[in-house]
Amino acid sequence: MHIDGKLEKEAWAKATWTxxxxxxxxxxxxxxxxxxxxxxxxxxxxxxxxxxxxxxxLWATLTERESVIFYDNDxxxxxDPDGDTQNYYEFEVNALGTVWDLLLAKTYRDGxxxxxxxxxxxxxxxxxxxxxxxxxxxxxxxxxxxxxFPWDILKECASEGRKPKHGEQWRLNFSRVEWxxxxxxxxxxxxxxxxxxxxxxxxxxxxxxxxxxxxxLPATWGFVQFSDNVAGTKTDKVVLATDERxxxxxxxxxxxxxxxxxxxxxxxxxxxxxxxxxxxxVDYTFxxxxxxxxxxYEITAATADxxxxxxxxxxxxxxxx
Numbered sequence: 206m207h208i209d210g211k212l213e214k215e216a217w218a219k220a221t222w223t224x225x226x227x228x229x230x231x232x233x234x235x236x237x238x239x240x241x242x243x244x245x246x247x248x249x250x251x252x253x254x255x256x257x258x259x260x261x262x263l264w265a266t267l268t269e270r271e272s273v274i275f276y277d278n279d280x281x282x283x284x285d286p287d288g289d290t291q292n293y294y295e296f297e298v299n300a301l302g303t304v305w306d307l308l309l310a311k312t313y314r315d316g317x318x319x320x321x322x323x324x325x326x327x328x329x330x331x332x333x334x335x336x337x338x339x340x341x342x343x344x345x346x347x348x349x350x351x352x353x354f355p356w357d358i359l360k361e362c363a364s365e366g367r368k369p370k371h372g373e374q375w376r377l378n379f380s381r382v383e384w385x386x387x388x389x390x391x392x393x394x395x396x397x398x399x400x401x402x403x404x405x406x407x408x409x410x411x412x413x414x415x416x417x418x419x420x421x422l423p424a425t426w427g428f429v430q431f432s433d434n435v436a437g438t439k440t441d442k443v444v445l446a447t448d449e450r451x452x453x454x455x456x457x458x459x460x461x462x463x464x465x466x467x468x469x470x471x472x473x474x475x476x477x478x479x480x481x482x483x484x485x486x487v488d489y490t491f492x493x494x495x496x497x498x499x500x501x502y503e504i505t506a507a508t509a510d511x512x513x514x515x516x517x518x519x520x521x522x523x524x525x526x
Contacts, residue, residue, distance in 0.1 A: 210333030219437025231414035251353040264393040265300040281380040286363035290423040329353040341388040371433040378426035447509035455517040472502040
């Protein structure tokens with residue numbers, strides 16, 4: 206497809222919208238002021254993402270690639286191809302089409318770092334504005350972003366170093382950053398809190414709520430299932446694999462170990478020491494085993510088919526052996 210931000214193309218017309226975005230904290234916070242939704246498609250060469258964002262005041266200031274784009278209103282894509290919560294991608298774009306793409310070796314809470322020099326070579330971005338940019342004298346309607354991510358780059362952190370196959374699932378999330386603004390001297394500026402003299406915190410509206418204001422929790426992102434069906438012809442059933450429930454129980458133990466370490470400056474091998482409430486998994490008995498040293502730990506549990514082990518360690522990485 207020609208990437209220009211226009212979604213009148215036949216393929217996009219047949220693709221299904223996501224549910225409307227919600228606040229990053231979920232039901233704890235008010236519903237977003239403006240509607241945001243996204244679509245996805247794929248072919249042999251690219252993974253396509255499109256987003257439509259209602260916006261009465263279009264503005265953007267950053268023009269240099271690798272700027273911290275969320276200082277403007279922006280749209281963001283997060284992709285963890287193999288679901289191990291490490292070596293994942295972040296992509297941000299503003300209404301000027303300026304991008305920031307980076308690779309996260311680990312989440313920030315697990316020590317990072319973010320690799321800013323990493324680029325998605327060959328990425329294509331189109332932005333369509335329904336209104337006038339940086340003009341406070343009128344009311345705008347929306348802006349649209351269209352992105353083509355090449356598989357040649359995305360597959361670098363994917364299982365077996367390849368693009369997905371029919372029926373496989375990746376972990377993804379989308380985020381929209383929205384600042385409160387006002388007009389001064391004929392320009393949009395961020396609205397200041399008179400009590401602090403600083404800009405009001407940005408709103409974060411997402412596809413899959415995180416529960417906290419932190420996009421860097423890949424274990425709480427959405428699941429995207431890939432299908433070989435031509436868009437608009439057939440809908441496959443999406444089923445969460447039992448192994449994903451096992452991985453989530455391991456993740457809960459990871460959080461419990463982190464909490465224990467904050468209190469005792471060490472990890473424990475005793476489940477009785479951990480604040481942790483397991484949930485039943487149909488046709489599976491979760492029996493974790495914990496091994497640790499003074500500074501590290503690893504927790505394992507059998508895979509759903511009983512032919513391997515799932516592992517999680519103190520830096521959050523999860524993998525199958």
